[in-house]
Amino acid sequence: MSAWSIYACSGAAIIALSLYGVFACAPLLKRILAANLIGTGVFLILVALADRSAPAQPDPVPHALVLTGVVISVSATALALAIAIRLADRRSSDDEGGWP
Amino acid sequence: MTALDLVFDVVLATVMPVLVWRILASKDLASSVVLFVALGLVSALAWARLHAPDIALVEAAVGAGLTGALLMNALSWIGAEAGVTEPVSRATRVGVGILVTAVGVGLAVAVIHLTQPVGLAHEVDARLADAHVDYPVTAVLLSFRGYDTLLEIAVLVTAALGARLYAPGSVPGGDDPLSPHPRVLARVLTPIVVLVAGYLLWRGASAPGGAFQAAAVLAGGGILLVLARVLRPPRMSSIAVRAALVAGLAWFIAVAALPLATGAQLLEYPSASAKQLIISIEVALTLSISIVLLMFFPGEPAPGEAARHPEDRW
Amino acid sequence: MTVIDVLATALWVVGAVFFVAGTVGLLRFPDVYTRLHALTKPDNVGLGFIVSGLAIQSSELAVALKVIAVWVLLLVVNAVSCQVIARATWNRGIRPWSRR
Numbered sequence: 001m002s003a004w005s006i007y008a009c010s011g012a013a014i015i016a017l018s019l020y021g022v023f024a025c026a027p028l029l030k031r032i033l034a035a036n037l038i039g040t041g042v043f044l045i046l047v048a049l050a051d052r053s054a055p056a057q058p059d060p061v062p063h064a065l066v067l068t069g070v071v072i073s074v075s076a077t078a079l080a081l082a083i084a085i086r087l088a089d090r091r092s093s094d095d096e097g098g099w100p
Numbered sequence: 101m102t103a104l105d106l107v108f109d110v111v112l113a114t115v116m117p118v119l120v121w122r123i124l125a126s127k128d129l130a131s132s133v134v135l136f137v138a139l140g141l142v143s144a145l146a147w148a149r150l151h152a153p154d155i156a157l158v159e160a161a162v163g164a165g166l167t168g169a170l171l172m173n174a175l176s177w178i179g180a181e182a183g184v185t186e187p188v189s190r191a192t193r194v195g196v197g198i199l200v201t202a203v204g205v206g207l208a209v210a211v212i213h214l215t216q217p218v219g220l221a222h223e224v225d226a227r228l229a230d231a232h233v234d235y236p237v238t239a240v241l242l243s244f245r246g247y248d249t250l251l252e253i254a255v256l257v258t259a260a261l262g263a264r265l266y267a268p269g270s271v272p273g274g275d276d277p278l279s280p281h282p283r284v285l286a287r288v289l290t291p292i293v294v295l296v297a298g299y300l301l302w303r304g305a306s307a308p309g310g311a312f313q314a315a316a317v318l319a320g321g322g323i324l325l326v327l328a329r330v331l332r333p334p335r336m337s338s339i340a341v342r343a344a345l346v347a348g349l350a351w352f353i354a355v356a357a358l359p360l361a362t363g364a365q366l367l368e369y370p371s372a373s374a375k376q377l378i379i380s381i382e383v384a385l386t387l388s389i390s391i392v393l394l395m396f397f398p399g400e401p402a403p404g405e406a407a408r409h410p411e412d413r414w
Numbered sequence: 415m416t417v418i419d420v421l422a423t424a425l426w427v428v429g430a431v432f433f434v435a436g437t438v439g440l441l442r443f444p445d446v447y448t449r450l451h452a453l454t455k456p457d458n459v460g461l462g463f464i465v466s467g468l469a470i471q472s473s474e475l476a477v478a479l480k481v482i483a484v485w486v487l488l489l490v491v492n493a494v495s496c497q498v499i500a501r502a503t504w505n506r507g508i509r510p511w512s513r514r
Contacts, residue, residue: 003105003106003109003149003150004150005211005212006109006110006113007109007113007146007149007150008208008211008212009113009208009211009212010113010114010116010117010146011211012204012205012207012208012211013117013120013204013208014116014117014120015203015204015207016200016201016203016204016205016207017117017120017121017124017200017204018120018124019196019200019203020124020196020197020200021120021124023188023192023193023196024188024192024193024196024197025124025188026185026186026187026188027129027185028185029129029132029171029174029175029178030123030124030129030132031185033123033124033132033133033136033171034124036167037120037123037124037139040120040139040143040163043155044116044143044146045207045211047147047150047152047155048150048211049211049214050150050152050219051150051151051152052214052215052216052217052218052219053217053219053221057221058150058151058152058219058221059219059220059221059224060220060221060224060236060237060239060240061219061220061224061240061244061245063152063154063155063237063240064237064240064241064245064248065248066152066155067154067155067158067237067241067312068241068248068249068252068312070155070158070159070162070163070312071158071162071252071256071312071316071389072252072255072256072259074162074163074166074167074170074393074396075255075256075259075260075392075393075396076259077167077170078170078259078263078396079259079262079263079266079396081170081171081174081263081396082262082263082264082265082266082267082396082398083266084174084178085174085177085178085266085267085398086266086267088177088178088179089177
């Protein structure tokens with residue numbers, strides 16, 4: 001078994017686990033984390049596929065994709081967290097919960 | 101590949117799904133967040149093993165540093181008990197479990213069989229001179245697939261606007277005294293952060309590095325300054341913040357659209373000044389992305405919210 | 415395997431031993447304050463050993479200096495973060511463990 005296939009299987013396992021987490025976890029924060037982790041699994045598979053050539057000349061196109069993907073994944077998570085904060089704010093306050 | 105390499109890879113590749121399971125299965129949200137940061141660091145190791153040093157840099161800076169701070173801060177706003185949705189029924193969980201096992205196994209089997217090393221590495225190397233940068237990943241990001249990067253900046257700015265729209269504005273830190281150490285640390289580290297970011301940006305032309313890594317490091321330094329209350333969280337009402345947010349996107353669009361005036365294609369840099377243009381785009385991108393990442397950080401909770409968790413003030 | 419390689423490997427092994435010791439301490443110590451000891455002190459020393467192994471093995475002086483700079487930064491950051499965590503724990507009312 002070569003290195004890239006080991007990491008690709010790891011990526012598939014992470015995708016499966018976090019997909020389960022998105023649907024089955026109760027706290028909202030965990031669902032947000034799970035959605036982020038699906039991204040991590042996908043990136044693992046992509047970079048593993050880029051590393052297939054034997055004398056280690058990795059394919060730079062998936063690397064560029066994953067690079068932008070990591071930053072976008074953080075942004076999506078941050079947006080989801082902002083909405084979650086607002087939701088918690090609204091739920092806990094009795095009044096309008098408007099802008100402080 | 102030696103046996104030791106194989107053992108290391110197997111251990112690393114097993115630790116990651118186990119960490120994911122622990123993140124999603126632990127009862128305590130704070131442990132989930134801490135394990136998430138640990139997973140970020142372990143996956144940085146995995147990227148390094150897979151010969152992807154740029155991604156390792158970005159993952160270490162963004163995934164481990166920034167996301168950890170973001171999540172911890174969100175936890176302090178939300179609290180451990182709020183935000184719980186209705187628990188999922190057992191039948192749904194079993195059904196979803198069967199489905200995701202099928203997906204996982206199917207994906208793994210499908211990917212393992214893709215043994216042909218098809219890729220664009222040769223094509224990129226053959227045309228590297230056309231890209232006016234020496235490093236393949238930077239060439240792909242800013243020359244060959246520059247359009248994708250342009251759209252990505254637009255997505256980032258949109259996400260920052262959306263996050264600011266939703267997150268309640270934070271009040272600049274309360275009156276309780278803050279320990280002096282973080283402030284001193286922030287002041288000492290800031291020049292080093294700027295230096296490292298500039299170095300990463302400059303090296304991106306010929307070695308692993310570039311705009312994203314530099315921006316992630318800068319944003320990390322910015323968050324440190326905000327947490328130490330040296331800097332106030334950037335407010336949307338400030339002209340400087342708005343200008344910084346838009347600068348990267350605006351400059352990139354300008355440089356991309358400029359060739360249209362002379363009859364060439366979009367993003368076809370004039371080859372005489374291509375290298376300078378690419379570097380200027382990277383500088384503008386670094387500024388914008390670091391402000392975007394900093395804008396995601398909502399600062400400390402206002403005194404009303406903080407009263408719910410008085411023990412968390414330091 | 416040159417002498418430098420053997421020496422570097424020895425330094426790395428010593429550093430790894432320190433990290434393992436720190437982790438064992440993290441798992442076994444009774445309260446936050448002792449665990450902070452176990453986290454920061456062996457980490458600093460362990461990283462120092464690993465960094466020296468890297469420094470003597472590096473091909474040029476610039477790389478060695480950069481790696482040593484990383485270690486110095488870690489010392490500074492560990493000191494401050496340890497103090498901040500300890501202070502936050504104290505403010506929460508948690509007092510050091512004592513043998514009853």
